Amino acid sequence: MGMDTPPRWDRRMQQRLARGEAAALGEFYDRFAALVHSLAHRVLDDDAAADQVTREVFGYVWENPDSYDPKQGNMRSWVAKLAQRQAVHRLRQAEALAYAETGVGSAEELEQKVHRATVAARADYIVTSMPAPLRKALELAYFQRRDYRQTAADLGVTEDEARRRLRLGLQLLSSAHARPLEGSSPPGYGRPL
Amino acid sequence: MTGAADDADDVARAPRIPGPRRAADDHADLTTRPPEASGTETEETEETEEPEVPEVPDLSHNVLKSLLGAWALSACSAGETRAVENHLTACAPCADEALRLRDAVTLLHEDRDLDLDPLLRSRVLENCLGRRPARIPVPDWVTPYDAETARLDALLRDIGESEWHAPVRLKWYEEDRVVRRKATVAGVIGHLFAVDGLVTTALGLDDPLGPDVPELSPTERTEAFWTALDRPPNRSVRGPWRDQSHTLIRTIAFAGRGVADLTVTYKDFALPLQDSLLERAFECWRHADDIATAVAYPYAPPSGPHLHGMIDLAARLLPGALANRRRAGLAGPAKELVAAGAPGRSLHLEVEGAGGGHWYISLDSPAAIGSPERAVAQVAMDGVEFCQLVAGHITPEEAAAGQDGDREAIKDVLSATASLSRL
Numbered sequence A: 001m002g003m004d005t006p007p008r009w010d011r012r013m014q015q016r017l018a019r020g021e022a023a024a025l026g027e028f029y030d031r032f033a034a035l036v037h038s039l040a041h042r043v044l045d046d047d048a049a050a051d052q053v054t055r056e057v058f059g060y061v062w063e064n065p066d067s068y069d070p071k072q073g074n075m076r077s078w079v080a081k082l083a084q085r086q087a088v089h090r091l092r093q094a095e096a097l098a099y100a101e102t103g104v105g106s107a108e109e110l111e112q113k114v115h116r117a118t119v120a121a122r123a124d125y126i127v128t129s130m131p132a133p134l135r136k137a138l139e140l141a142y143f144q145r146r147d148y149r150q151t152a153a154d155l156g157v158t159e160d161e162a163r164r165r166l167r168l169g170l171q172l173l174s175s176a177h178a179r180p181l182e183g184s185s186p187p188g189y190g191r192p193l
Numbered sequence B: 001m002t003g004a005a006d007d008a009d010d011v012a013r014a015p016r017i018p019g020p021r022r023a024a025d026d027h028a029d030l031t032t033r034p035p036e037a038s039g040t041e042t043e044e045t046e047e048t049e050e051p052e053v054p055e056v057p058d059l060s061h062n063v064l065k066s067l068l069g070a071w072a073l074s075a076c077s078a079g080e081t082r083a084v085e086n087h088l089t090a091c092a093p094c095a096d097e098a099l100r101l102r103d104a105v106t107l108l109h110e111d112r113d114l115d116l117d118p119l120l121r122s123r124v125l126e127n128c129l130g131r132r133p134a135r136i137p138v139p140d141w142v143t144p145y146d147a148e149t150a151r152l153d154a155l156l157r158d159i160g161e162s163e164w165h166a167p168v169r170l171k172w173y174e175e176d177r178v179v180r181r182k183a184t185v186a187g188v189i190g191h192l193f194a195v196d197g198l199v200t201t202a203l204g205l206d207d208p209l210g211p212d213v214p215e216l217s218p219t220e221r222t223e224a225f226w227t228a229l230d231r232p233p234n235r236s237v238r239g240p241w242r243d244q245s246h247t248l249i250r251t252i253a254f255a256g257r258g259v260a261d262l263t264v265t266y267k268d269f270a271l272p273l274q275d276s277l278l279e280r281a282f283e284c285w286r287h288a289d290d291i292a293t294a295v296a297y298p299y300a301p302p303s304g305p306h307l308h309g310m311i312d313l314a315a316r317l318l319p320g321a322l323a324n325r326r327r328a329g330l331a332g333p334a335k336e337l338v339a340a341g342a343p344g345r346s347l348h349l350e351v352e353g354a355g356g357g358h359w360y361i362s363l364d365s366p367a368a369i370g371s372p373e374r375a376v377a378q379v380a381m382d383g384v385e386f387c388q389l390v391a392g393h394i395t396p397e398e399a400a401a402g403q404d405g406d407r408e409a410i411k412d413v414l415s416a417t418a419s420l421s422r423l
Helices: A007-018 A022-044 A047-063 A075-102 A107-129 A132-143 A148-155 A159-177 B007-012 B043-048 B061-066 B068-072 B078-088 B092-105 B120-131 B140-158 B161-165 B185-202 B218-228 B235-255 B257-261 B273-294 B304-327 B383-390 B407-419
Strands: B167-174 B177-184 B263-265 B270-272 B343-352 B357-362 B369-382 B402-405
Touching (some): A007 A022, A007 A075, A022 A107, A022 B120, A022 B140, A022 B235, A075 A107, A132 A148, A148 A159, A159 B061, A159 B092, B061 B078, B061 B092, B078 B092, B120 B140, B140 B185, B140 B304, B161 B185, B167 B273, B177 B185, B185 B273, B235 B273, B273 B383, B343 B407, B383 B407
Antiparallel strands (some): B167 B177, B343 B357, B369 B402
16 A cells, blocks of 8 residues: 555545544555554553554544644644644643653753654654655665665665765754744644644 | 755855864865764664675765765665765765765654554443444344455465465365365465355355355365465455455344345355354354464464354264264264254363353254253363364364263264364
8 A cells, every 4th residue: 555545445445434434434544543542652652652642532523523624734644633733632641740740841942842852753754654765765774774886786776866866865854953843734624632 | 755866056056065064175084084964873783794895986966965865774784874974075966965864764664553442442432332333234243254254364464476476385174084184375275265155055146156156065165265376376366355354244244134144055064144154253263373384373262152143053063963973873863853943962062261151062953952961971171172162173082072971972073073173
């Protein structure tokens, strides 16, 4: 199953969820649970908290399938935004609670933490959504420690092309720093679930 | 994205130089450490730096720029690394980009999809359905199949391309001996796909093996699927298999009540749809376990309630299997005639662990009722071990069962349990 779901799949899934088809909910989970859970985990760094966010995001989607607007992007990016926002919401809650209990920390530190977590989650999303050839090249060079010549050989492309893919992949990834989270959310997506 | 047309500008803006540096025009002194582009230098470059002085190639600005990604990932030669770093002291746009790309590298990290708890699915779905009841629910008796196919699919998502060709050793019990067959991960998915097709056709949907396929046994269907392929199966079987399982669940959900009793024929026997789906869930788990073993992944048994349903199905099939074996001369003669619906001699099957329970297997006739009062023997087994016997993964002799009572009855029941297995 590819990373890019056709718009038709998205619209059809939305209709099926809206008419209350439990089977559609299962299929929806199978497609997006790993994405939601890993983004939440990246923000919260805790399995139980990520489980909880997963539960909340799917609960929200099941109750509000109509809040997905296909004109604003594909379903995958919508789900990623919901996951990221809910995870950040939880992180703020947890940190505020910790502050109330211990008095350690400051508003500034909290914002820094939220910012770091948000950038990290956005970066994860960018990696999973970027074109497969770029992702493959990054995987080889970073995780398997292949140099760009070996990467080129592994991928069966020229060395020029391997260099291009590595550079382009990192350029895409660096955009995780660029956009503020809330600013990137389409209208109506801005409230917690 | 930086375009290619800005090269002239790059050079013109060169005076804005980042970081501390030695004399930029001192090209001869290659023994000194090159100035660093930024404070974000990671340890990786330190390690890959070779002690001897690399030859620094003379590269054009375009090539140097194209190397920035590889440089940030520490994926160039030592000479190229030096060349890039020398260049960064002289070219501000490249230095800016180098910094950004180095920062981007720190955002890469290992995928951790594997940690998703398979039991989370049912908890999440339950929570959803509690918040908003389904207008078109999935019947309870379909959930083992739904859960097992989802679990296998999650495993398949995590395995690499080459692992689809990993050898899988299939093993079952036929005519009182162990039969083995070699397949691959993709081949096993093809097997599940072909046999699930029996349910598909029973529901009136198109046979995945194509139109006009005669009535075939599960094994024959699998052989037909395998031989029809013009090359060894690969990961592309996952999509059709998964689509079919989703379609089955959806079709049943829409079909409503009566569909549970629809008959699914397996050529030599038949099951009501409800049991057939349980049987398919069992097969899915057993083969997922075969696959997980082949690719060295951990794989847990089904949840307790689902395992219980699978054991219960096997227990209900046992009196019939015993009668078949008796007719074939493989089991001892019936000890008594029992009127249909009356309690007859029974074996007490006690299954321990999650999904366990007590079953009373009628020994002399499938029409008789198993009864605690008429129990002449008792067998105690662990739930997963019992399922391994049902799947033919262990022999009746290997089944380390706690046994008590009529030896012949125990031997016949354990052999009949193993005889339920097939490819």
